[in-house]
Each structure stands twice: as structure tokens, then as C-alpha cells.
Amino acid sequence: xxxxxxxxxxxxxxxxxxxxxxxxxxxxxxxxxxxxxxxxxxxxxxxxxxxxxxxxxxxxxxxxxxxxxxxxxxxxxxxxxxxxxxxxxxxxxxxxxxxxxxxxxxxxxxxxxxxxxxxxxxxxxxxxxxxxxxxxxxxxxxxxxxxxxxxxxxxxxxxxxxxxxxxxxxxxxxxxxxxxxxxxxxxxxxxxxxxxxxxxxxxxxxxxxxxxxxxxxxxxxxxxxxxxx
Amino acid sequence: xxxxxxxxxxxxxxxxxxxxxxxxxxxxxxxxxxxxxxxxxxxxxxxxxxxxxxxxxxxxxxxxxxxxxxxxxxxxxxxxxxxxxxxxxxxxxxxxxxxxxxxxxxxxxxxxxxxxxxxxxxxxxxxxxxxxxxxxxxxxxxxxxxxxxxxxxxxxxxxxxxxxxxxxxxxxxxxxxxxxxxxxxxxxxxxxxxxxxxxxxxxxxxxxxxxxxxxxxxxxxxxxxxxxx
DNA sequence: CCAAAAGTGTTTCACTTACACCCATGA
DNA sequence: TCATGGGTGTAAGTGAAACACTTTTGG
Numbered sequence: 001x002x003x004x005x006x007x008x009x010x011x012x013x014x015x016x017x018x019x020x021x022x023x024x025x026x027x028x029x030x031x032x033x034x035x036x037x038x039x040x041x042x043x044x045x046x047x048x049x050x051x052x053x054x055x056x057x058x059x060x061x062x063x064x065x066x067x068x069x070x071x072x073x074x075x076x077x078x079x080x081x082x083x084x085x086x087x088x089x090x091x092x093x094x095x096x097x098x099x100x101x102x103x104x105x106x107x108x109x110x111x112x113x114x115x116x117x118x119x120x121x122x123x124x125x126x127x128x129x130x131x132x133x134x135x136x137x138x139x140x141x142x143x144x145x146x147x148x149x150x151x152x153x154x155x156x157x158x159x160x161x162x163x164x165x166x167x168x169x170x171x172x173x174x175x176x177x178x179x180x181x182x183x184x185x186x187x188x189x190x191x192x193x194x195x196x197x198x199x200x201x202x203x204x205x206x207x208x209x210x211x212x213x214x215x216x217x218x219x220x221x222x223x224x225x226x227x228x229x
Numbered sequence: 230x231x232x233x234x235x236x237x238x239x240x241x242x243x244x245x246x247x248x249x250x251x252x253x254x255x256x257x258x259x260x261x262x263x264x265x266x267x268x269x270x271x272x273x274x275x276x277x278x279x280x281x282x283x284x285x286x287x288x289x290x291x292x293x294x295x296x297x298x299x300x301x302x303x304x305x306x307x308x309x310x311x312x313x314x315x316x317x318x319x320x321x322x323x324x325x326x327x328x329x330x331x332x333x334x335x336x337x338x339x340x341x342x343x344x345x346x347x348x349x350x351x352x353x354x355x356x357x358x359x360x361x362x363x364x365x366x367x368x369x370x371x372x373x374x375x376x377x378x379x380x381x382x383x384x385x386x387x388x389x390x391x392x393x394x395x396x397x398x399x400x401x402x403x404x405x406x407x408x409x410x411x412x413x414x415x416x417x418x419x420x421x422x423x424x425x426x427x428x429x430x431x432x433x434x435x436x437x438x439x440x441x442x443x444x445x446x447x448x449x450x451x452x453x454x455x456x457x458x
Numbered sequence: 459c460c461a462a463a464a465g466t467g468t469t470t471c472a473c474t475t476a477c478a479c480c481c482a483t484g485a
Numbered sequence: 486t487c488a489t490g491g492g493t494g495t496a497a498g499t500g501a502a503a504c505a506c507t508t509t510t511g512g
Contacts, residue, residue: 008280009238012321051237053317055310061414079308081284089279092241092306092323163490180493181475204490205482392463409466410502433463434509 010081014059015046015131016136017077018069018098020118021155026171027118028135029100029107030127031066034114036088038128044092044135045116047148057196059096067107067116073099073154078137085130097138101152101159146172150191150227153212161207162186169229177229185229239310239319243288244275244360246306246367247298247327249347250384255400256347257364258329258336260295263343266316267357273364274345275322286441288325296336296345302328302383307366314359327372328383375401379420381455382441388424390436391415398429398458406458414458420446 018029030042047062049055054072063069074096081092107116119125123141126132146152152168153160166182188194193213198206247258249309259271278284284346285303292298303325310321313318348354350368356362381397382389395411415421422442425433 010241010278012239012241021498049239049310049321051239052312054312055308055321076307078305079284081278081323083281083283092278092284094310094321107232163489178476179491180477183492184494185474201484202490203484203488207491390464407502407504408464409504412465414501415465430511431463432461432511434465436464 004163008090010047010092011086013046013091013093014049014055014062014096015044015093015134016059016063016074016096016098017044017135017143018063018067018071018100019121019138019155020100020102021168021171022102022118024167024171025120025122028121028124029067029069030117030119030125032117033128034113042119042125043128044095044131049094056096059094059098063098068109069100071098072101073151076095077134077141080130080134082130093132093134095138099151101155103157125177128193133224143172143174147226147229150189150212159197159209159211161199161209163207165210184229191220191227201225235410239321241278242275242320242322243278243284243291244273244322244324245292245303245327246273246324247292247296247300247329248350248363248367248371248384249329249331250397250400251331251347253396253400254351257350257353258296258298259346259348259354261344261346262357265343270357271354272357273324273360282406283321285325288323288327292327292344298329298336299365300327301330302380306363306370309358309359318371322363324367326367328380330386332386348386361420372401372403376458377456379418379441379446388426388438388440390428390438392436393441411458418456420456424457 005200016029019031020027023117029045031045033039033041033228045066046059047061047065049058053061055076059074060071063071075098077095077097079092079094085091085093099154121135123134124132127135146169152165152172155168156164162183163179165186166177166179170177190212192210195209195211197209199209200206245258245313249256249258258274260274262268262270274292274295276294277289278287282290284305288303289300292300304327306324306326308323310319312319314320314322336347350364353361353364356364375398381394381401384397385393391412392408394415395406395408398411401408420442421439424438424440426438428438429435
């Protein structure tokens with residue numbers, strides 16, 4: 001093994017697929033590249049891993065540097081390393097899937113990314129490198145995970161209505177859900193706390209506001225439960 | 230981004246968690262290290278990624294070099310990159326989960342691995358590096374995946390009995406399953422072909438031999454079906 | 459004829475699905 | 486008073502789980 005240290009090494013990067021929900025659509029955070037290759041193209045935020053930096057730390061750092069967003073959830077997605085995926089040479093990237101709550105997005109492009117912006121996933125520009133493939137992998141993971149882990153809440157504000165939650169699920173799963181069945185099932189998990197508050201100022205009956213019960217979720221998680229919507 | 234090319238790069242390796250089933254136990258393939266660090270310790274087979282080598286190719290190559298096994302299934306598991314996980318310096322490893330059929334194991338240690346051997350996962354020696362953590366991640370993935378994807382077949386010979394399949398599920402899931410319910414459910418998937426043959430020479434009624442229908446599986450896969458046991 | 463595993467159906471219960479109307483509020 | 490979404494229950498069907506005995510074969 002040790003002789004291998006002298007070989008040329010692949011470069012290592014991280015890339016983040018950051019999803020947000022707004023206007024009843026699923027959006028993804030992209031940066032416009034300021035340098036070649038793919039200058040002016042949109043790309044996933046990301047960059048090189050520092051020498052003694054954990055991979056998740058690198059992902060968070062690049063994200064803050066390029067966009068300034070504050071994440072509510074992050075998990076490792078997949079590592080992409082097909083030779084030729086970067087025209088500059090051999091670059092292996094560890095991709096991450098992240099979620100942010102609405103409103104928190106203060107977009108502040110800072111370093112080499114000229115611009116950062118939210119794009120609806122249903123209507124995207126061409127992306128740099130193999131980022132379209134990475135994004136597609138992330139969409140599949142999100143769809144799958146949403147069905148058996150309660151991560152949908154990480155895309156909503158701290159308090160939300162049941163209808164907002166249902167809309168989110170419909171957007172991600174790309175199919176309509178029955179209102180009564182959805183409410184029954186999601187309330188049956190006992191993962192929602194009724195805040196007792198209602199959202200006023202709407203031109204219809206004021207809906208109840210709920211909060212996700214992180215503590216109960218942590219307890220259930222220990223025993224290995226299933227969520228299922 | 231481009232300035233990053235001058236920075237010191239983390240080294241990149243692959244490691245394989247190879248599961249096999251034998252004697253109604255789940256086993257994992259380990260190699261005994263011939264060099265420091267962790268000389269004489271058991272470790273997952275793996276090694277450095279070559280400059281223009283795809284990650285899965287690297288994983289397969291290391292596996293053949295160190296053990297000579299022939300895989301029936303392989304998927305990317307997770308990428309581990311915590312600083313300090315390798316005492317020699319910064320090493321990031323892309324871990325793979327692989328399955329092999331019984332009997333195919335011609336173990337032939339060839340390069341720097343002094344010895345390769347199967348170990349029951351229920352009774353393992355201490356492992357080098359963070360390989361215990363990697364192995365635990367692989368066990369969880371295998372358990373989860375077995376329940377909704379038909380990968381159990383990749384741990385059995387080409388033809389097998391329903392009881393053998395059930396025992397395998399019981400070993401991996403670590404719980405007993407009801408015989409009648411199991412048979413009904415697994416046959417309902419239409420993923421098994423009755424070969425018409427029976428296993429003779431056993432001291433009880435000769436059991437039917439089945440074969441996994443890869444073609445039908447591929448068809449169902451396209452529509453996105455679920456397996457569930 | 460004995461031991462050992464193969465093979466086979468039915469009932470019960472829980473959960474999922476489909477479905478339609480009245481209520482509260484602001485404009 | 487109208488438009489808009491909030492909120493609620495029941496019946497039918499499907500799928501999961503529990504459960505025991507007969508059959509075949511080799512020794």
C-alpha cells in the first residue's frame with residue numbers, strides 16, 4: 001500500500017445539492033461559474049477539500065463561502081469519480097444532499113462564484129460538469145427518503161400548516177395526495193405538536209399551526225421506526 | 230477553484246465490504262495486513278485509486294488482487310474521510326458493498342495482503358483503521374436493502390431452495406420468519422422460476438429448486454416496483 | 459418406522475383507499 | 486354573500502400475521 005503514496009493522486013472536491021421549497025415548487029441552489037471551465041454556466045456549489053478537513057465540514061464551508069445559506073439538514077449523497085468528468089483532470093467529488101428552510105436564504109455569493117440563485121428543479125439551465133447527473137441522483141434520494149423518514153419538515157418553517165406539509169409532499173413525490181388520509185397518517189405518527197396557534201389574516205378559515213417534535217423523533221429513531229406517507 | 234490544484238491533496242482509496250453466506254451464517258471477507266500500520270491486523274480488502282481509474286474499477290481490481298473473488302453484486306456504500314482515520318496521513322476512502330455466491334470463493338491472496346479469509350460477522354477480530362465502522366455501515370445497508378430490493382439472491386447459488394432463501398433472510402435480518410408467509414410472499418413477486426428440478430439425496434422430502442428471474446426483475450425495475458419481505 | 463424438512467390454506471386484524479360536505483374568514 | 490381553503494368520518498377492500506398438519510425421503 002505505502003508505495004502508492006508516490007503516485008499522482010486524484011483531486012478531491014465536494015458538491016452540494018441544496019433543495020428548498022418556495023411557491024409550491026422544489027428549488028435547487030446553483031452558482032454561476034466565474035472561471036473556466038464552464039465559465040458562466042450554472043453549477044452546484046462546491047469546491048476542493050482542504051488537507052485536514054472532514055468531508056462534511058468542507059461541504060458546509062464551500063456552501064457558506066459561495067452562497068451564505070444556513071442548512072437545516074445534510075447527508076452524504078454519493079461519490080462521483082468517472083474519469084473525464086472534469087476537463088481539467090482527474091477529480092473525484094463527494095456529493096451532499098442538503099435542505100434549507102424557506103426565508104433563511106440570504107444569498108451572499110462571496111468567493112469565486114459570481115452569483116448564487118434558486119432555480120426551480122422543473123426548469124433548469126444546462127449545468128456544468130456532470131452536475132445534472134448528480135442532481136438527478138439527489139432528486140431520487142429525496143423522493144425515496146421522504147417516504148420513510150421525516151425529513152420533509154426540514155424544508156418548511158419551524159411552524160407550518162398541515163396543508164403546507166401536504167403540498168410539499170405532493171411537489172416532491174410528484175403526485176396528489178388525499179387530504180383526509182394525509183392528515184390522519186401524519187398525525188398518527190405523533191411527530192407533530194399542535195402549537196395551539198392559528199395563522200390569521202388569510203381569506204378563509206384560520207389553519208392550525210404545527211411544529212415538528214424533534215425530541216420524540218429522536219426517541220423513535222433509537223428503536224428504528226418507520227414513517228411512511 | 231483552480232488555485233486549489235496546488236494544495237496538498239488527500240489520498241484516495243477504495244475499501245470493499247464483501248459478504249458471503251455459508252453454514253447459515255453471514256460472513257465477511259478480510260485480509261491480513263502484511264505491512265505497517267496495523268501489521269498483522271485484519272482489514273477490509275482495498276487500496277489506492279489509480280490516476281485514471283473509475284472508482285468501481287479500482288474496487289474490483291483491489292479485490293481481485295488481494296483475494297481473487299468473483300463478485301455477483303456491488304454498490305457504492307459511503308465515503309469515509311474523517312481526518313485521522315489513517316495514521317499515515319489524510320486518506321479518504323470510498324467504501325463498497327459487495328456480495329458473492331457460495332462456492333465461488335477461490336481465495337488467492339496475491340499482493341501485499343498476506344492472507345485472505347472469510348470471517349463470520351458475528352465473531353470478528355479487531356479490524357484495522359476505522360474498518361469496524363465501515364463494516365457496521367455495510368451491515369445496516371444490507372439489512373435495509375434486503376427488505377425492499379431482491380439482492381438476497383446474489384448470496385445464493387444460481388439454483389436454491391425456498392428454505393435456503395428463507396434462512397438467508399433470517400440470518401441477515403436477525404429474526405425468524407414464518408415459513409408459509411415467506412413462501413407466499415416471495416412467490417407472489419413472480420421473480421422466481423421453478424426449475425422443475427429437485428434436490429435429491431437429502432434425508433427428507435426432496436425440495437424444489439428455484440432460479441432468480443433476472444429478466445423479469447429488470448422489467449419490473451424499470452417501472453419502479455417494490456419487493457418487501 | 460423414525461427423523462427431518464417440504465409443502466400447503468384459512469381466519470383475523472390492521473391499514474389503506476376512496477369519497478363529499480360544512481365551517482370559518484377576509485374581501 | 487361569495488370565494489377560498491380548513492377541517493372532518495365511514496365503508497370497502499387489501500394485505501399482513503398467526504397458526505398445524507400431512508407428505509416425502511433416506512437411514
